[in-house]
Amino acid sequence: MKCIICHGEDIKIREVNEEITVGSDIVHVPVSTPVCMTCGERYYDRRTMQYLENAENRISKAGVKLKEVGKVLIYEEASHSA
Numbered sequence: 195m196k197c198i199i200c201h202g203e204d205i206k207i208r209e210v211n212e213e214i215t216v217g218s219d220i221v222h223v224p225v226s227t228p229v230c231m232t233c234g235e236r237y238y239d240r241r242t243m244q245y246l247e248n249a250e251n252r253i254s255k256a257g258v259k260l261k262e263v264g265k266v267l268i269y270e271e272a273s274h275s276a
C-alpha cells in the first residue's frame with residue numbers, strides 16, 4: 195500500500211483519536227487505522243467509516259456517556275486585530 199498523498203510506503207496500523215465536533219466541544223473517538231508515518235494521512239476503511247458515522251450520530255443525541263479528559267479553551271486577553 196502506498197500513500198496517495200506523499201507516495202510513502204511506510205503505512206502502519208495506529209491507535210488514533212478521530213475528532214468529532216459537537217457544538218463547541220470536541221469528542222475524541224479512538225480508532226485503530228492505517229496511518230502514513232511520513233505525512234500522517236489516515237486511511238479509514240468502510241467499517242471504520244461506519245463506526246465513526248455511528249459514533250457521531252450517537253454523540254449528537256443526548257444521553258450518551260462521555261468522559262471529560264480536557265477542556266477546549268479560548269485565549270482572548272488581547273485583540274489580535276491591528
Ligand SMILES: [Zn+2]
Pocket residue numbers: 197198199200201202230231232233234235
Ligand atoms: Zn503519506
